[in-house]
Amino acid sequence: MSISKLNNAPSFTPLYGQIKILITQSLALGEWRPGQPIPSEMDLASRFNVSQGTVRKAIDELAGENILVRRQGKGTFVATHTAERSRYRFLRISGIKGKKEYPINDVLLHYKRGKADKEIAERLKLKRGAALIMLLRATTFSNKPIILHSIYLPAALFRGLNGAMISSYPGTLYSLYETRYGIRITHAEERLRAVAADKTATDALGVKPNAPLLGIERVAYTYGDKPVEWRRSRCNTDQHCYFNKLG
Amino acid sequence: MSISKLNNAPSFTPLYGQIKILITQSLALGEWRPGQPIPSEMDLASRFNVSQGTVRKAIDELAGENILVRRQGKGTFVATHTAERSRYRFLRISGIKGKKEYPINDVLLHYKRGKADKEIAERLKLKRGAALIMLLRATTFSNKPIILHSIYLPAALFRGLNGAMISSYPGTLYSLYETRYGIRITHAEERLRAVAADKTATDALGVKPNAPLLGIERVAYTYGDKPVEWRRSRCNTDQHCYFNKLG
DNA sequence: TAGTGGTCTAGACCACGTT
DNA sequence: ACGTGGTCTAGACCACTAG
Numbered sequence: 010m011s012i013s014k015l016n017n018a019p020s021f022t023p024l025y026g027q028i029k030i031l032i033t034q035s036l037a038l039g040e041w042r043p044g045q046p047i048p049s050e051m052d053l054a055s056r057f058n059v060s061q062g063t064v065r066k067a068i069d070e071l072a073g074e075n076i077l078v079r080r081q082g083k084g085t086f087v088a089t090h091t092a093e094r095s096r097y098r099f100l101r102i103s104g105i106k107g108k109k110e111y112p113i114n115d116v117l118l119h120y121k122r123g124k125a126d127k128e129i130a131e132r133l134k135l136k137r138g139a140a141l142i143m144l145l146r147a148t149t150f151s152n153k154p155i156i157l158h159s160i161y162l163p164a165a166l167f168r169g170l171n172g173a174m175i176s177s178y179p180g181t182l183y184s185l186y187e188t189r190y191g192i193r194i195t196h197a198e199e200r201l202r203a204v205a206a207d208k209t210a211t212d213a214l215g216v217k218p219n220a221p222l223l224g225i226e227r228v229a230y231t232y233g234d235k236p237v238e239w240r241r242s243r244c245n246t247d248q249h250c251y252f253n254k255l256g
Numbered sequence: 257m258s259i260s261k262l263n264n265a266p267s268f269t270p271l272y273g274q275i276k277i278l279i280t281q282s283l284a285l286g287e288w289r290p291g292q293p294i295p296s297e298m299d300l301a302s303r304f305n306v307s308q309g310t311v312r313k314a315i316d317e318l319a320g321e322n323i324l325v326r327r328q329g330k331g332t333f334v335a336t337h338t339a340e341r342s343r344y345r346f347l348r349i350s351g352i353k354g355k356k357e358y359p360i361n362d363v364l365l366h367y368k369r370g371k372a373d374k375e376i377a378e379r380l381k382l383k384r385g386a387a388l389i390m391l392l393r394a395t396t397f398s399n400k401p402i403i404l405h406s407i408y409l410p411a412a413l414f415r416g417l418n419g420a421m422i423s424s425y426p427g428t429l430y431s432l433y434e435t436r437y438g439i440r441i442t443h444a445e446e447r448l449r450a451v452a453a454d455k456t457a458t459d460a461l462g463v464k465p466n467a468p469l470l471g472i473e474r475v476a477y478t479y480g481d482k483p484v485e486w487r488r489s490r491c492n493t494d495q496h497c498y499f500n501k502l503g
Numbered sequence: 504t505a506g507t508g509g510t511c512t513a514g515a516c517c518a519c520g521t522t
Numbered sequence: 523a524c525g526t527g528g529t530c531t532a533g534a535c536c537a538c539t540a541g
Contacts, residue, residue: 021518023529049507060531065508073320075503081508082538099502105447197502200352202493203450203468221450221468227502246449253500255346255444255474256322268537270510296526307512312527328527329519 028057028067036076036087036193037232043089043187047077050085076195090184090194099183099197099229100148101251102156102244111150115182118213119145120172122164129161132228132239140164144175146182147213155249157213160240166192183229192237197229201251210243223251275304275314283323283334283440284479290336290434294324297332323442337430337441346430346444346476347395348498349403349491358397362429365460366392367419369411376408379475379486387411391422393429394460402496404460407487413439430476439484444476448498457490470498 032047041047048056053064068085071077075098078086088095096113097103104111121143130137144160160182162170167190178185186192204224206216216222223244231237244251279294288294295303300311315332318324322345325333335342343360344350351358372386380386389411395403407429409417414437425432433439451471453463463469469490476485491498 025529051507062532063530066529068508079508080539082506082540084507101500101502199500199502201448201470201498201500202496203470203491204493205468219466221452223448223450223470244450246451249449251448253348253446253448255348255446272510298526309513310511313510315527326527327520329521329525331526 024059025063025066025070028053028059028064029070031057032067032071033076033232039191041087043087043193044091046084046086074195088193090181090187096181099181099194101253102148102249103252104150105248105250112152114149114152116147116149116154117144117172117176118147119143120175125161129239133161133163133236135163142167142170145209145213150249154214154245156242156244157210158240158242160238162238166190166237186237192231194229194237195231197227200226204243206243214243214245216245216247220245222246225251271306272310272313272317275300275306275311276317278304279314279318280323280479286438288334290334290440291338293331293333321442335440337428337434343428346428346441348500349395349496350499351397352495352497359399361396361399363394363396363401364391364419364423365394366390367422372408376486380408380410380483382410389414389417392456392460397496401461401492403489403491404457405487405489407485409485413437413484433484439478441476441484442478444474447473451490453490461490461492463492463494467492469493472498 032053035041035047047053050061050064050068053068054061057064068077068079072079072085075088075095078088080086100113123141123143125133125135125137125139125141127137129135129141130139133139140163142162142164144158144162146158146160147154148156148158167186170189174189175182175185178189180188183194186194202224203221205219206214206222208218210216210222211218211220214222223246225240225242225244227238227240227242228236229238229240279300282288282294294300297308297311297315301308304311315324315326319326319332322335322342325335327333347360368390370388370390372380372382372384372388374384376382376388377384377386387410389409391405391407391409393405393407394401395405411417414433417436421436422429422432425436427435430441433441449471450468452466453461453469455465457463457469458465458467461469470493472487472489472491474485474487474489475483476487478484
């Protein structure tokens with residue numbers, strides 16, 4: 010009834026914060042899988058010897074971070090990239106006009122293996138020269154290639170991954186990471202700039218040389234702020250743009 | 257003790273949601289001013305005839321939306337753009353290298369009045385031809401102009417605003433809206449794309465013609481999703497970029 | 504009908520800032 | 523010492539889903 014009694018010291022961590030950490034650990038260890046329900050609030054309360062209200066506050070925060078999803082009357086579930094709903098969490102580009110629904114697809118253009126240079130090693134917190142998987146991929150709207158992605162993955166985390174697996178997989182890439190490798194992307198950081206189209210981009214996107222493109226660098230993380238993927242994307246913003254809300 | 261009893265109907269609004277609306281109304285009407293404290297949770301609880309916990313939940317959400325700011329031991333305050341802390345809430349551009357602190361300033365280049373064309377009228381929910389104030393403004397980092405803003409304001413909301421007021425004001429533009437006109441920007445939506453530099457941009461930013469620039473369109477809102485400002489910005493991203501977190 | 508999350512209450516106690 | 527927000531509890535009742 011009071012882990013907090015062990016914690017009168019300088020840095021005070023509330024009970025619900027400790028519960029949050031315990032729940033996150035169970036998630037990271039795979040005790041509860043994406044898409045599956047976690048135990049009810051009452052069950053967790055008795056398991057951790059706290060009140061339902063304390064568990065509730067921990068779950069509230071995890072739900073706010075899109076780690077868990079609450080469904081009234083049904084239970085609390087581990088968030089998953091498989092749900093169609095979450096497609097736009099990590100795809101902030103959409104069409105500029107009207108609200109037509111575009112069919113969105115991804116095409117794998119190139120697959121190879123290589124080693125981390127200084128920049129990628131820094132971003133992914135790897136050692137320089139660590140083995141990487143490198144993908145070149147295009148996102149199409151209405152079958153027109155709009156975004157070109159150069160994607161870099163630590164080979165150690167994705168053993169056995171190959172081009173055929175990616176091409177044949179029906180969902181998003183993050184859904185593949187989750188279902189095939191148990192790696193759930195929880196959050197990401199992006200840096201945007203305007204760049205001139207290079208040859209790779211003109212070929213893949215069908216734009217003129219030096220056309221202005223929206224350049225996006227992204228580091229994607231899993232539980233515990235562990236970086237898992239780095240990508241550099243270039244987007245043709247003639248008919249599409251990047252949406253953002255400032256709160 | 258139960259406004260909610262009036263509300264067994266199809267759409268159910270919890271008590272704390274109603275309290276949230278009441279608090280927001282007091283804010284919009286100026287009963288509590290930016291930077292000032294609102295009444296304590298206990299005071300509000302007795303004022304609204306609900307428990308402290310219900311007021312607490314309402315305030316929690318408003319604090320999550322950056323409408324209010326909690327300070328333990330001191331009270332709950334109306335958020336303000338005057339605080340240095342909030343400078344970066346609406347400025348997502350920063351330097352690319354190291355973590356040097358750049359002196360950031362704004363320069364007014366041009367001031368005029370005009371009428372709303374179709375696009376601006378739509379964005380600001382005005383009638384076509386409504387009176388506007390138009391600003392051309394540059395944001396400088398280390399005294400170098402990096403971002404050029406074309407800003408459009410409904411003249412009806414900013415009576416008497418002129419170039420001298422803006423140039424002599426020491427804080428951010430949103431701080432000026434707040435202190436001089438009682439209009440607090442609460443949130444905004446942005447659309448980003450890559451564009452080629454036009455003459456206005458080459459002159460103000462010192463880049464080559466057709467250089468790729470990051471184009472940002474923003475609609476800024478006050479309480480009740482009321483649009484108050486529209487701006488189109490162009491940013492030189494050679495040494496700076498736009499940061500974003502995806503949750 | 505039973506089980507889940509969602510709301511609301513009342514009260515105790517803690518952490519923080521000010522007086 | 524006092525008042526503020528922050529945490530935690532225990533219990534009642536509501537809303538939603540499913541068998």
